[in-house]
Amino acid sequence: MSALGDLLAFQRETEALGQVMGRLGWDQETMMPRGAALQRGEEMAALEGVLHARRTDPRVGEWLEHATPGTEAEAAQLRLIAHSYTRACRVPGDLAAEIARVTSVSQGKWAAARKADDLAGFLPVLGQVIDLRRAEAAALADGGDAYDALLDGYEPGITGAEIAALFDRMRPGLVDLRAALRDASPAPVLTGHFPRAGQLALAQEVAEVFGYDLARGRIDEAVHPFSSGSFNDVRITTRIDEAEPLGCIYSTIHEVGHAGYEQNIAQDFGLSVLGQGVSMGVHESQSRIYENQLGRSPAFCHWLFGRMRDHFGPLSVNSPEEFARAVNRVAAGYIRTEADEVHYNLHIMLRFDLERALIDGDLALGDLEAAWNDRFAADFGIAVDRPANGVLQDVHWPVGLFGYFPTYSLGNVYAGCLHAALRDARPGLDQDLAKGDLAPALGWLRDNLQTHGGLRTPRATVEHATGAPVQEAALLGYLEAKYRALYRI
Numbered sequence: 493m494s495a496l497g498d499l500l501a502f503q504r505e506t507e508a509l510g511q512v513m514g515r516l517g518w519d520q521e522t523m524m525p526r527g528a529a530l531q532r533g534e535e536m537a538a539l540e541g542v543l544h545a546r547r548t549d550p551r552v553g554e555w556l557e558h559a560t561p562g563t564e565a566e567a568a569q570l571r572l573i574a575h576s577y578t579r580a581c582r583v584p585g586d587l588a589a590e591i592a593r594v595t596s597v598s599q600g601k602w603a604a605a606r607k608a609d610d611l612a613g614f615l616p617v618l619g620q621v622i623d624l625r626r627a628e629a630a631a632l633a634d635g636g637d638a639y640d641a642l643l644d645g646y647e648p649g650i651t652g653a654e655i656a657a658l659f660d661r662m663r664p665g666l667v668d669l670r671a672a673l674r675d676a677s678p679a680p681v682l683t684g685h686f687p688r689a690g691q692l693a694l695a696q697e698v699a700e701v702f703g704y705d706l707a708r709g710r711i712d713e714a715v716h717p718f719s720s721g722s723f724n725d726v727r728i729t730t731r732i733d734e735a736e737p738l739g740c741i742y743s744t745i746h747e748v749g750h751a752g753y754e755q756n757i758a759q760d761f762g763l764s765v766l767g768q769g770v771s772m773g774v775h776e777s778q779s780r781i782y783e784n785q786l787g788r789s790p791a792f793c794h795w796l797f798g799r800m801r802d803h804f805g806p807l808s809v810n811s812p813e814e815f816a817r818a819v820n821r822v823a824a825g826y827i828r829t830e831a832d833e834v835h836y837n838l839h840i841m842l843r844f845d846l847e848r849a850l851i852d853g854d855l856a857l858g859d860l861e862a863a864w865n866d867r868f869a870a871d872f873g874i875a876v877d878r879p880a881n882g883v884l885q886d887v888h889w890p891v892g893l894f895g896y897f898p899t900y901s902l903g904n905v906y907a908g909c910l911h912a913a914l915r916d917a918r919p920g921l922d923q924d925l926a927k928g929d930l931a932p933a934l935g936w937l938r939d940n941l942q943t944h945g946g947l948r949t950p951r952a953t954v955e956h957a958t959g960a961p962v963q964e965a966a967l968l969g970y971l972e973a974k975y976r977a978l979y980r981i
Contacts, residue, residue, distance in 0.1 A: 495554070495557075495559040496555070496560060496562075498551075499552065500569065500764070502546070502551070506543065506546045506547065507765065509539070509546070510543060511721065511723070512539065513540070515725075516532065518727055520532055520600075521599070521714045521715070521716070521718065522712045522729060523712075529600040532597075533593045533594070533597040536592045536593060536596040540588055540589050540593075541585060541589045544580060544583070544588040545585065547576060547580035548580045548581045548585070553577060553581075556573065564947065565761070565947060568948070569764060572765040572766070573765055579632055579644070582632050582634060587624070587628060591624045591892060594621060595621060595891045595892040601890070602614060602617075603715050606715075606880050607880070610879075611884055614884065614890075615858070615860075618857065621889070621891075621892050625894050629642050629851055629894075632644070637651070638852065642851065644895075645895060646773075646893075646895050647902060648949065648950065649949055649951065650902070650950075652898075655844065655898045658902075658905070658964060659841050662967075662968065665968045666968075669972060670838075672976070673822045673834065673975060673981070674822075677979070677980070679821040679979070680817060680821070681818060681821065682807065682808055682815070683735075684735075685734055685735065686735070686736075686804050687734060687804075688732050691732050691740045691741075694740075694803050695730055695740055698744060698745060698748075699728070699744055699745075701928055702748045702786075702930055703748070703930065704748045704751055705755050708724045708725060708755055709726045709728065711728055711729070712728075712729045713729060713732060716829075717729050717731055717746070717747055717829070718747065719747045719751045719779075722754045722767060723767055724762065726754045728748060728750070730744045738819060742783055742819075746779045746782065746783040748779075749781065749783060750775055752778065752934070752938075753941075756942035757769075757942060758943050758944070761946075761947075766947055767946070768946060769946070770946040770947075770949070770950050770953050771950035771953075772899035772903070773902035773950055774903070774950050774953050774954065775903065776899055776900050776903020776904070777903040777904075777907040778937065778941075780900075780903050781907040784833055784907070785907060785908075785911040785970065788820055789922070789925055790812075791921075791922040791926040793816035793820075794812040794925075794926045795926055795928035796815070796819075797811075820832065822834050823835075824874055826874075826876065826881035827881065828843075828885065833904075833975075836901075837904060840898060840900050841871075843888075844897055844898045845867070846864060847894050847897060849863075851894055861879065865882060905962065905963075905964050905966075905967050906962065908964070908967025908968075909960065909963065910941070911966070911970060912966045912970070913958035913959065913960070914933060914937070917936055918932050918933060918936060937957075940956075941954070944956070
């Protein structure tokens, strides 16, 4: 075979092994017995060692040097493999394996600490994770900015400084809108008892309405909802609170957005570097547009109101209009995953600033809780009551995902751009949504963005779909229009 053929065949096996690694991670958070945590850490470390050896194999460098692409897809594969190879070669194999081992064990310890509100007991573990990620960041940065090096693993082509500038532009509008809504008449709250079985049944129905192919996926429960896998095995999880069904429904829609992206990538790209979402920001654009612009639209709420009554009987809200207000209720809550659209980006801004300071060494681990609580009180106007509602609420830092959080807000910005383009292309969108017909919207997202996988860079992927530059104005305009209408201000 040619250098290109040898490289792509080798990469296909590496991608397959990476999927096995991902399946171990899925099992760890869903089915694995608690007593297996230490063993799983060793298994993850061993497999990471194998993967790291493949990703740094000198033959990859030789093939890259001699490979000649004949198509746009082949050129994109070479670009992505070269990016991954450069990053992998900068990280020592023993460090990569140790990160895999420690973060695997840390995940279980975090879940126990969160349940017990035991931040003090978890801080030594978190400190170990941070030290390992700092070491990795230093190796990846090769003299450059450490946090940017970690961010590059999730959103190539953007820097921490660019994100900080974006957040500075977004914050005033979000704060002003929040203030206006705070002074308005409050939206109703959905109350009652919603049995687990009914929530699971409705979650599956909604998942299929949003295009999730259960022949290539499954829905399970986890402490923290997530999506896992790619190509023809893409799994999601949700969580259930029998007093609060909207968390289950919208967590499911959110994760289906991730899963739908992966399931809709062109089959020809499967088990290649193109056969996955191009970045976490673009991935989040899909989960957020599914969950918010589509799933929380007043039009879709009209359909969902009927299905809620079919599953659970009469509701505490009496009309589709009031149900839509309840679904989109704005309130300063503790939990990021339950935050409304107006507050959500403020949650991300907090985490971005703190994790950047942790990696740069500007914030000591012992000061993290106080820094979190002070910032939260300033941004949200309420005091954090316990660690599970504060610094312990997210799984990301315990498993070492530093640089991940800002991609959520990037995803919101991308989703704003995509939603504006979608409405231009589908003027009858609200009529479709009111009938529970997502096919026209999903078809547009599939054809214009999802099927292309990693063919283009993140920003180019969104701009190709929309035909316009990425700007935060579309998101801010959408939020202003939607929430001023819902709150009648």
